[in-house]
Amino acid sequence: MTARPANSHQARILKLLRDEGPTSRALLGELVDLSRSKLAVEVDRLMETGLVVSDGLAASRGGRRSHNVRLAPGLRxxxxxxxxxxxxxxxxxxxxxxxxxxxxxxxxxxxxxxxxxxxxxxxxxxxxxxxxxxxxxxxxxxxxxxxxxxxxxxxxxxxxxxxxxxxxxxxxxxxxxxxxxxxxxxxxxxxxxHAGVARSVGDFLCVKIGTGIGCGIVVGGAVHHGVTGSAGDIGHIQVDPNGHPCACGNSGCLEAHFSGAALARDALAAVESGHAGELADRLAASGTLTAADVAAAAAAGDALAIDLIREGGGLVGQVIASLVSFFNPGLVVVGGGVTGVGHGLLAAIRTQVYRRSLPLATGNLPIVLSELGTxxxxxxxxxxxxxxxxxxx
Amino acid sequence: MTARPANSHQARILKLLRDEGPTSRALLGELVDLSRSKLAVEVDRLMETGLVVSDGLAASRGGRRSHNVRLAPGLRxxxxxxxxxxxxxxxxxxxxxxxxxxxxxxxxxxxxxxxxxxxxxxxxxxxxxxxxxxxxxxxxxxxxxxxxxxxxxxxxxxxxxxxxxxxxxxxxxxxxxxxxxxxxxxxxxxxxxHAGVARSVGDFLCVKIGTGIGCGIVVGGAVHHGVTGSAGDIGHIQVDPNGHPCACGNSGCLEAHFSGAALARDALAAVESGHAGELADRLAASGTLTAADVAAAAAAGDALAIDLIREGGGLVGQVIASLVSFFNPGLVVVGGGVTGVGHGLLAAIRTQVYRRSLPLATGNLPIVLSELGTxxxxxxxxxxxxxxxxxxx
Known part of the structure; x- marks a missing residue:
């Protein structure tokens, strides 16, 4: 059984070392706002539990060099x-x-x-x-x-x-x-x-487009779960009252119109109704089409694939525009499997958001692709x- | 210059007395988690500043009767x-x-x-x-x-x-x-x-329909302002891509379709195009129509007024349905001048939300009118x- 911190000071020290890596005792004392002696007590206790270890001398900051501490390198x-x-x-x-x-x-x-x-x-x-x-x-x-x-x-x-x-x-x-x-x-x-484009952003949205579509909501640095844990379930927001039927029983839901599954379905339907080009070749070669095929075809300049992405991205952008007006985030991150289709998707989303949301909400709003991928x-x-x-x- | 609390204990005591009214010292000690002696020190200091006064003996809870304290009755x-x-x-x-x-x-x-x-x-x-x-x-x-x-x-x-x-x-x-x-x-x-239907609800939305439309967002008991203070600005969410032009420069915005101003405009247009009935009589009598006229006409059973409210309420409901899927609140309060049109509006909103949002998000979700009014x-x-x-x- 791994040891646990005994109090909130120790908890803050552990999380700081997790987020900042090896840190000098001097800097740690400043960051957790503890006196040198009180910090020493807490760090020593954490060392006794094996959660924290000593890590040599820190670089000099002018006075006496401080000892570095870090989280135990064997933790997994x-x-x-x-x-x-x-x-x-x-x-x-x-x-x-x-x-x-x-x-x-x-x-x-x-x-x-x-x-x-x-x-x-x-x-x-x-x-x-x-x-x-x-x-x-x-x-x-x-x-x-x-x-x-x-x-x-x-x-x-x-x-x-x-x-x-x-x-x-x-x-x-x-x-x-x-x-x-x-x-x-x-x-x-x-x-x-923790490690991606949202470091140091307190309020942001993270839209994941894969088989379905969902949205992570971070408010004041913490994930907002909603009262029944379903916050961020934006895949079933209606984008077209006369739209495709959705697995949820309604019709015109966002993810029935744009998601990995919808993209593959629309590509297949277009090719079957006679669209020639890269996608048709891929279907002939493998017997099936996936969102990855659409991505590859778009990258190769296939007009049908590019259109599908632009149209679907516009619908996602329409929903994100509403959420930006409502929530006024500091950043929107777009990730998930479908982002393999790349910057055409991002451009379509940005166009809708910057056109539809209030200027006050979009003035300094970056809309970016995830860099961490899976x-x-x-x-x-x-x-x-x-x-x-x-x-x- | 009114005195201010000297520390966070005093601040908690003041807010508790604001929210709960006169309270015994014994109960106060439990609520702020302070020992009897420490609480006495803080309450005495607050009395010295004049923010808090003694208020007689509390009802007995078994042992020695405790003294009540309350906020100074002269504060305004x-x-x-x-x-x-x-x-x-x-x-x-x-x-x-x-x-x-x-x-x-x-x-x-x-x-x-x-x-x-x-x-x-x-x-x-x-x-x-x-x-x-x-x-x-x-x-x-x-x-x-x-x-x-x-x-x-x-x-x-x-x-x-x-x-x-x-x-x-x-x-x-x-x-x-x-x-x-x-x-x-x-x-x-x-x-x-503080005093209305949302007492004790941590996460809720408060939709105000007046001249325009806006939404207050409460997360974990605190108002969410957004990074530029524009959170909740839902009046400009698009409800109809081919809809009415809006003062913001876009078209099809929610408040261009349903708000006090939109309701008056639509009622006037309908009467001018030949609709007879209560609204036509009111226009003839006063030379103008307001949202309040539509409310009164709907209450009197006028079919046109009832239709206008049902249609507009459906659009508001459509937007709220998306926000409920996104935010998963514990309560939605609808208020503002247009709520004078009453339960027809509420019914139209509820219909959309319960039909469109995920069952998990609406299962225990009350959608109610404000009871506090102005x-x-x-x-x-x-x-x-x-x-x-x-x-x-």
């Missing part, structure tokens, strides 16, 4: 990011650096038991590669609403068999360590906040569990 | 709520009970100097009626975005002359007391939280300034 956390069609599993150290990362296709519709069997096998592979002997905690993202902090999926629309499955308890037993569970998009937002989710998952284990028990 | 706060076409000014005590309330038509387009002249005259009237000798603080709501906490209007679209006017400083000099300024809808939300804004304004003056300087 597991970041698990379960998508509808793939799972990412990574091992990080306590500073949330990714030491190893596996990704493989899964089908979330097979249910939690089958999915976690595969995920645990991936974790074992990472262990077998020598990256960890045991885990000090694991964070898990799943592609549906989660009752937080209990870690139980609630009525996930695309995930039969997951409703009320005790993910947190079950995995905690299997892994022998504390586990926290959240929606995959919320963890992507945490990852971007690492955002696993880093966010590791961050979630360290937020927990670096808090007093 | 001014709540000012400036709308596009009317101003409300109220005097409250420190428990935010409204002791006197004046309302009069104004035109916000006359600019801040002319408007505040009228508002200050209203405050003088309340003084002359013996309700206050001086004010210990004033809260002000204005119908546009506010840079918070500086209290400066920013690019308010319907308010020529207000951009960057130093409302807080100017009024503070005129009134001789501390002043805080926020958007009128945010103050309505604070009022509902008092929500002035109580919220008084609450804003007491949050300030009951905090350490």
């Amino acid at each position: 956390f597991l970041g698990i990011d379960i998508g509808a069609t793939s799972a990412d599993v990574a091992v990080t150290n306590a500073e949330l650096e990714v030491l190893g990362h596996l990704s493989q296709p899964i089908d979330v519709r097979e249910g939690p038991v089958a999915v976690f069997e595969q995920v645990l096998a991936m974790a074992d592979k990472l262990k077998a590669a020598g990256l960890a002997e045991a885990f000090d905690g694991a964070g898990v993202g799943i592609p549906g609403p989660v009752r937080f902090p209990e870690g139980v999926p609630v009525a996930p629309p695309i995930m039969p068999g997951w409703d009320n499955f005790p993910v947190r308890e079950a995995l905690s037993q299997d892994l022998g360590c504390p586990v926290m569970v959240d929606n995959d998009v919320n963890l992507m937002a945490l990852g971007e906040q 690492q955002a989710g696993v880093i966010g998952a590791a961050r979630l569990i360290t937020d927990r284990v670096f808090s007093p028990a | 706060f001014l709540g000012i709520d400036i709308g596009a076409t009317s101003a409300d000014v109220a005097v409250t005590n420190a428990e935010l009970e409204v002791l006197g309330h004046l309302s009069q038509p104004i035109d916000v387009r006359e600019g801040p100097v002319a408007v505040f002249e009228q508002v200050l005259a209203m405050a003088d009237k309340l003084k002359a009626a013996g309700l206050a000798e001086a004010f210990d603080g004033a809260g002000v709501g204005i119908p546009g975005p506010v840079r918070f906490p500086e209290g400066v209007p920013v690019a308010p679209p319907i308010m020529p002359g207000w951009d960057n006017f130093p409302v807080r400083e100017a009024l503070s000099q005129d009134l001789g007391c501390p002043v805080m300024v926020d958007n009128d809808v945010n103050l309505m939300a604070l009022g509902e939280q 008092q929500a804004g002035v109580i919220g304004a008084a609450r804003l300034i007491t949050d300030r003056v009951f905090s350490p300087a």
